[in-house]
Amino acid sequence: MRTPLVVLDRQRKLARLRAKRSMRTAVVVGSAVAGGVAAVGFAKLCDAAMEAHAWLVGPRHWLGPVLLLVGFPLVVWLTRKLAPAAAGSGIPQVIAASEIGRRRDEAGKPIPDDRVSLKTAALKVALAALFLVFGASIGREGPTVQVVAAVMAFLTSRLRGGPRRRTILIAGGAAGVSAAFNTPIAGIVFAVEELAKGFDKRATSVVILAVVSAGVAAFALGGNYAYFGDLAGSAGWSTWLSAPLIGVGAGLAGGLFSRLLSAWMTGDNPVRRLREARPLGFAALCGVAAATTAALTKGVAYGAGYAEAKNLLLGHFASGWRLAAGKWISTLAAAVSGAPGGIFAPSLATGAGLGALFAHVAPWAGGREAVTLGMAAYLTGVVQAPLTSAVILMEMTRDPGLVGPLLLACLVARKCSEMLCPVPLYHTLARAWTTPRRRSEAEAAT
Incomplete structure (x- = not known):
């Protein structure tokens, strides 16, 4: 028969374990909310960039091609100089970072991964917006995946015993799609179908949690909107x-x-x-x-x-x-x-x-x-x-x-x-x- 002290000690251990789990969950939710806020800010910046391009070109139709001639080499030079890992969409970088474990130095300390670092994310936001000012045919949705994954990876980097880094990156990528399009279900499907070909089932709850949290943040800031409006109908x-x-x-x-x-x-x-x-x-x-x-x-x-x-x-x-x-x-x-x-x-x-x-x-x-x-x-x-x-x-x-x-x-x-x-x-x-x-x-x- 267990003594009251043994029962009390076990209850204290369970309480500490639940508290740690709740804290880890709170950190994941908070990082996903921060990612959703970053996604909305990026979207507004891109909208402003395209408005700036329209204002610059306006009646000066000859200026549009000139901006492209100048913008392409300039943005590529800045990317290679400041943040090579910010090139392209960003989704391949997230896939690569999730498939390869974090590298460590001789002392065993983790080496920063520039593919999903905050520096790369911040510069990607700035350079993509600049590219839109020049009139380039690009979107913000792929970069948003990299940005949100970087935010979540940074804010959860000190978690111990929580979701694995791969799970966090996949969840961040899914949250990025959800916040970029305001399509939470598509974010979950994208994580399963594209970011991680058949990842372990335990990651599903983290992905859904991140998508919902980022979606709530996007809803709070951007409202309940349909990307192309409400176009309900029937198919014949x-x-x-x-x-x-x-x-x-x-x-x-x-x-x-x-x-x-x-x-x-x-x-x-x-x-x-x-x-x-x-x-x-x-x-x-x-x-x-x-x-x-x-x-x-x-x-x-x-x-x-x-x-x-x-x-x-x-x-x-x-x-x-x-x-x-x-x-x-x-x-x-x-x-x-x-x-x-x-x-x-x-x-x-x-x-x-x-x-x-x-x-x-x-x-x-x-x-x-x-x-x-x-x-x-x-x-x-x-x-x-x-x-x-x-x-x-x-x-x-x-x-x-x-x-x-x-x-x-x-x-x-x-x-x-x-x-x-x-x-x-x-x-x-x-x-x-x-x-x-x-x-x-x-x-x-x-």
């Missing part, structure tokens, strides 16, 4: 008929984008060799391509493409050809240049253009439904994450009637994309951030 037979056809076209276009970007960033070819040997000269060439595209498309290729996509969804229909072709080329130029910036929002704009083009040539297709399907299918073709793409569009448009057609279009798009690009884009790019060669190049650039 024409939508189901259009879904696989749009999936084929958008999937092939997205797969070609990923194939070229993967090859030029990681393959052995003349473009990659030129990019490594003359990074600033190569960035200038990318600027020429973006400036030429902007001039030919009369400015629709500038920025993230949010306004253009929303106009198509709201019924201001056009053929979509200029938007689709312009965003495809300008986004590829920005992504391969080595400057900070994501591809999510520009991909949605490209897909919107493809959907509008399909509705223009197919008399049975509903315009808004085709645009929505095009956005989801093209995003799937680029990142090969069909569930994430479908859920993002479902949550952004709040149209439950399109659930089935969206899933069908995304699955078809993924199959078509895989024919051109067998390995998903982000995981191909992530391997470049785990190799000693790339790490040494990044350190040498500083």
